[in-house]
Amino acid sequence: GIDPVAARSAARRHDRAHVLHPWTAHAAFDPVVVAGAQGAHFWSEDGRRWLDFSSQLVNVNVGHQHPRLIAAIRAQAETLCTVAPYHANAATSEAARLIAEVAPGDLDKVFFTNGGAEAIENAIRMARLHTGRHKVLSTYRSYHGATAAAIAATGDPRRWPSEPHAAPGFVHFWGPYPYRSAFHSDSEGQECERALAHLADTIAFEGPHTIAAVLLETVVGANGILAPPDGYLRGVRRLCDDHGIAMIADEVMTGFGRCGEWFAIDRWRVAPDLIAFAKGVNSGYVPLGGVIVSERIAEGFAARPYPGGLTYSGHPLACAAAVACIGIYREEGILERVRHLGEAVIGPALREIQARHRSVGDVRGLGMFWAIELVRDRASREPLVPFNAAGAANLPMAELAAECKRRGLWPFTFSNRLHVVPPLTIGEQDLREGLAIIDEALAVADRHAGG
Numbered sequence: 001g002i003d004p005v006a007a008r009s010a011a012r013r014h015d016r017a018h019v020l021h022p023w024t025a026h027a028a029f030d031p032v033v034v035a036g037a038q039g040a041h042f043w044s045e046d047g048r049r050w051l052d053f054s055s056q057l058v059n060v061n062v063g064h065q066h067p068r069l070i071a072a073i074r075a076q077a078e079t080l081c082t083v084a085p086y087h088a089n090a091a092t093s094e095a096a097r098l099i100a101e102v103a104p105g106d107l108d109k110v111f112f113t114n115g116g117a118e119a120i121e122n123a124i125r126m127a128r129l130h131t132g133r134h135k136v137l138s139t140y141r142s143y144h145g146a147t148a149a150a151i152a153a154t155g156d157p158r159r160w161p162s163e164p165h166a167a168p169g170f171v172h173f174w175g176p177y178p179y180r181s182a183f184h185s186d187s188e189g190q191e192c193e194r195a196l197a198h199l200a201d202t203i204a205f206e207g208p209h210t211i212a213a214v215l216l217e218t219v220v221g222a223n224g225i226l227a228p229p230d231g232y233l234r235g236v237r238r239l240c241d242d243h244g245i246a247m248i249a250d251e252v253m254t255g256f257g258r259c260g261e262w263f264a265i266d267r268w269r270v271a272p273d274l275i276a277f278a279k280g281v282n283s284g285y286v287p288l289g290g291v292i293v294s295e296r297i298a299e300g301f302a303a304r305p306y307p308g309g310l311t312y313s314g315h316p317l318a319c320a321a322a323v324a325c326i327g328i329y330r331e332e333g334i335l336e337r338v339r340h341l342g343e344a345v346i347g348p349a350l351r352e353i354q355a356r357h358r359s360v361g362d363v364r365g366l367g368m369f370w371a372i373e374l375v376r377d378r379a380s381r382e383p384l385v386p387f388n389a390a391g392a393a394n395l396p397m398a399e400l401a402a403e404c405k406r407r408g409l410w411p412f413t414f415s416n417r418l419h420v421v422p423p424l425t426i427g428e429q430d431l432r433e434g435l436a437i438i439d440e441a442l443a444v445a446d447r448h449a450g451g
């Protein structure tokens with residue numbers, strides 16, 4: 001094996017010399033070298049340890065090193081590590097059966113990918129082939145992945161550098177967001193109504209006959225933990241039906257328990273035509289994503305071949321991990337637990353935090369999917385850092401993240417928000433302790449807030 005002492009500095013040295021990390025300017029980058037992880041904790045080779053309130057990238061839903069997941073991957077490795085996707089195998093078949101079983105409506109067939117972005121690529125391809133149209137409508141406050149179509153559909157600034165190379169026909173609109181309404185509404189009901197009217201207008205002016213899909217994160221993730229007002233998703237479903245547009249739910253972050261449901265969309269009892277999933281399907285132990293497809297759309301590929309594929313579509317190791325992970329969600333009662341802890345622990349704790357800190361403008365979420373939105377001033381709602389802030393302008397958020405880490409909590413921060421997204425299996429004691437750390441660390445943000 002690898003000598004751990006020799007590996008220590010070597011891991012960092014070789015990383016700095018040879019690894020290009022995503023979204024990172026590498027010259028001054030100095031990553032933590034992770035040596036191990038267990039449950040809701042991970043630690044570095046130099047002995048620092050953190051409570052993981054980010055679930056890495058909101059994907060390690062059942063926590064680190066779950067013994068049952070490890071055993072399933074090990075058993076599959078000993079049986080059949082890999083096979084071409086034109087064969088069938090037991091692990092892939094069983095994963096597809098289980099995913100279809102928990103999916104809403106008549107979504108009954110699964111196209112497997114390696115992750116979320118490829119799931120979005122293929123969902124868009126299917127919608128285009130099904131409708132014979134090309135445009136994709138998605139919201140400004142969204143992230144859909146970093147490959148060609150997924151980044152073009154993304155609404156946040158991560159799209160900008162790729163935009164000059166993007167194909168035409170990606171149109172953005174405003175989704176509902178009561179705290180910062182694009183529609184100047186003053187209630188959830190009004191926000192819902194106006195957001196639907198805005199989407200209806202966007203469809204009309206783009207030309208319904210040109211639109212293949214409306215693509216939505218069911219609950220917006222990185223861009224703010226924005227749960228739609230009741231009635232919004234049903235309204236979107238109706239607009240799609242009226243105009244023959246495919247409805248794609250991006251459940252890459254929200255699917256598989258994060259919101260206390262198999263899919264967040266279940267909460268509003270709406271069935272989309274396509275669901276993109278990844279992350280929580282197997283908690284990221286082996287890369288896996290995919291698209292769950294309705295009967296109607298799958299029917300289109302009954303007689304003609306589906307024009308898309310991947311060498312690792314339905315990879316046995318990844319699918320064996322999905323089978324085990326879905327088993328864990330069921331047998332450990334994770335969905336019920338997530339709903340309970342969200343309502344009984346996280347929500348109340350965040351509302352107390354809001355009352356204690358002048359920098360907290362809004363707290364919101366569901367299940368184990370929450371945001372603390374930070375402001376300079378509660379009355380004006382001026383964000384703690386400007387939109388798309390970098391460098392010195394982002395200092396208040398950088399200081400807050402550093403303070404959380406110093407106190408032993410690894411946070412998920414994005415823009416002017418701190419998200420509370422721990423593993424779904426986190427112990428209640430650890431959860432309360434993490435919320436207490438955030439409470440203390442927020443003194444750093446309060447220093448930048450006036451009102």
Ligand code: PLP
Pocket residue numbers: 057114115116117118120143144145146217221222250251252253278279289
């Ligand atoms: N869609 C959503 C909602 C996501 O949050 C992400 C990743 O964070 C993606 C798509 C892209 O997934 P991946 O990074 O696996 O390609």
